Amino acid sequence: MSINLSAAADFMAGHARVLDRRRFELLLGATGASDSEAVLNALDGYRNPDGGYGWGLEADLRSIESQPGAALHAFEVFEDIAPFTSPRAHELCAWLSSVTLPDGGLPFALPLTVTAATAPWWQGADPRQSALQITSITAALAHRVAAHDPAVAGHPWLERATRYCLDTIAAMESEPFAYVLSFAIQFLDALHDTRPAEAAPLLERLGAYVPADGRVPVAGGTEGEALHPLDFAPRPDRPARALFSQAVIDADLDRVEALQQDDGGWVVDYLKVSPAGVLDWRGHATVSAIDVLQRNGRI
Secondary structure (H helix, E strand, O other): OOOOHHHHHHHHHHHOOHHHHHHHHHHOOOOOHHHHHHHHHHHHOOEOOOOOEOOOOOOOOOOOOOOHHHHHHHHHHHHHOOOOOOHHHHHHHHHHHHHOOOOOOOEOOOOOOOOOOOOHHHHOOOOOOEOHHHHHHHHHHHHHHHOOOHHHHOOHHHHHHHHHHHHHHHOOOOOOOHHHHHHHHHHHHHHOOOOHHHHHHHHHHHHOOOOOOOOEEOOOOOOOOEEOHHHHOOOOOOHHHHHOOHHHHHHHHHHHHHOOOOOOOOOOOOOOOOHHHHHHHHHHHHHHHHHHHHHOOOO
């Protein structure tokens, strides 16, 4: 199998939002300060004056106010621009601190001002309850940004979120929901560089919930929806990779390659909520797929 990058570029031109087109440019080798500035300018379209992000940055959460679910996608961009940094990342940490609950966790979602075209799981969230699912993946991405951005590394919010995640993961007594498992593993993988003594044993413990083939069904999802090895360990030479054999990873890379569609883009297998959300997710999924394949030597 081989990836058709020309077809992928055509797909992005015809289907993707500007933010993901700019992220795609970086993947293809744009590395200058002006390229990073262009990505940040696109991200600013989703930013609110409070320092958080909304406006559909999380494709199935179309409401305008700042949301934790959008913050994680902003951190994706702040990682994309490394080694460059942006004060927006520190400002996002400050906003996250303002909505963090007393136990250090983030709510799955805050009250919505617009419910149209937004997925039911966002609409039904309890803003008074911390959610490991959203806190762990947001903190994971923040730790990746912190590796090159001292302002994020030193922000008190990150330590509070990290402590919440470590304590909550340590208290687990049964197999968690598939996305909680994936995001918690990614969090521990990202934390391993700076706090291996705490991350390593918990990563090993969570690994016991991942089957050898890496396929974890998503309870309550669409028919056949599941997470796969690269959803848990997308990066080579990282601690989470030890959960899988190389043969399993190679097979999953083959799977991701094969998912490129005739139009050049990738698709997602979870519930389609709105026409705009479908296109936004496809652009994001295409960037993510190419990123994973590139990191793993398939491109």
